[in-house]
Amino acid sequence: MERKYAEFAATKACELLAIDSPSGYTQKAAMWVKEAFEALGFAAKITTKGGVLADLGGADKDDALFLQAHTDTLGAMVAEIKANGRLKLTPLGGLRAENAETENVRVHTRTGKIIEGTVQLCNASVHVNGEYGEAKRTFDTVEAVLDEDVKTAEETRALGTEVGDIVCLEPRTRITSSGYIKSRFLDDKLSVGVLLGLAKYLHDTGKTPARRVYAHVTVYEEVGHGGSGSVPSGVTESISVDMGCVGDGLTCTEKQVSICVKDSGGPYSYEVVGKLIDAAKKEGADYTLDVYPHYGSDVEATLRAGFDIRHGLIGPGVYASHGYERGHLDGVEHTLRVLKGYLGV
Numbered sequence: 001m002e003r004k005y006a007e008f009a010a011t012k013a014c015e016l017l018a019i020d021s022p023s024g025y026t027q028k029a030a031m032w033v034k035e036a037f038e039a040l041g042f043a044a045k046i047t048t049k050g051g052v053l054a055d056l057g058g059a060d061k062d063d064a065l066f067l068q069a070h071t072d073t074l075g076a077m078v079a080e081i082k083a084n085g086r087l088k089l090t091p092l093g094g095l096r097a098e099n100a101e102t103e104n105v106r107v108h109t110r111t112g113k114i115i116e117g118t119v120q121l122c123n124a125s126v127h128v129n130g131e132y133g134e135a136k137r138t139f140d141t142v143e144a145v146l147d148e149d150v151k152t153a154e155e156t157r158a159l160g161t162e163v164g165d166i167v168c169l170e171p172r173t174r175i176t177s178s179g180y181i182k183s184r185f186l187d188d189k190l191s192v193g194v195l196l197g198l199a200k201y202l203h204d205t206g207k208t209p210a211r212r213v214y215a216h217v218t219v220y221e222e223v224g225h226g227g228s229g230s231v232p233s234g235v236t237e238s239i240s241v242d243m244g245c246v247g248d249g250l251t252c253t254e255k256q257v258s259i260c261v262k263d264s265g266g267p268y269s270y271e272v273v274g275k276l277i278d279a280a281k282k283e284g285a286d287y288t289l290d291v292y293p294h295y296g297s298d299v300e301a302t303l304r305a306g307f308d309i310r311h312g313l314i315g316p317g318v319y320a321s322h323g324y325e326r327g328h329l330d331g332v333e334h335t336l337r338v339l340k341g342y343l344g345v
């Protein structure tokens, strides 16, 4: 697997990161993903639920492999328009107030407008607020301050803003000359890029996997039910391609691919994990095995929905998950290698 496929994956991830898509507001991102698979010559469709299902080819439809990544991200929704014209937010997915504070946001209104603002602590000036350092950051103590001349709820409503509007944090995407990829929402748009990198490899080489392979890009992973449907008949295994955890007590770095052996939902299939390790060894991928203490995945949603499958989880190492995240091109490359080995292409 040449470096150029990792670079392609990162480029595609950056394009996707530029499209706001918190859980529940993913139509534009899903259409972009569908068209990206189609541009590589693969049939893709938008599922009823709003995800993307792409057919990557392969002969054996009775032993099909279902690769899943998600394009929904953390974000927020307007919960209340406050009397002072500012917005009280409710998180979409596991967004934390500590991680949202001081970030620029775009508020997407149902009237089609985008209004800029910033998430701030209530009474945010340190020269004024003597309790600035003590205040616990929650969605009761931070608010979105709109960059508009509004001081009352009526004035804010007059902009077209309403409860239920979608609040998207600026991802601040950048790739450094040393190959680090920094952005919010690398979880899991970096892995959507990986699936597109795999599709590009299949397209360029003309190789066809022995098993039928489907790519499912889900849109409700961050709220727990992304992978719960849209499974084609004949699927026997599903692998989530999602961010690999990096942190104290774990072995993975941003430059490696992580193979998850267990997370909050229990152990992954012993057989699938074994085959992922074999694939990594065969392709010379720099991999680690880790237990994720606070994590759930699309494939677990697939199992909970009642599908009779074996499951696995791999992904490029990502540090500072659900915050301002960091990965590396090497981790992307090693993830692609494992997938190449698993498909036998």
Ligand SMILES: [Zn+2]
Pocket: 070, 187, 188, 221, 242, 243
């Ligand atoms: Zn994820």
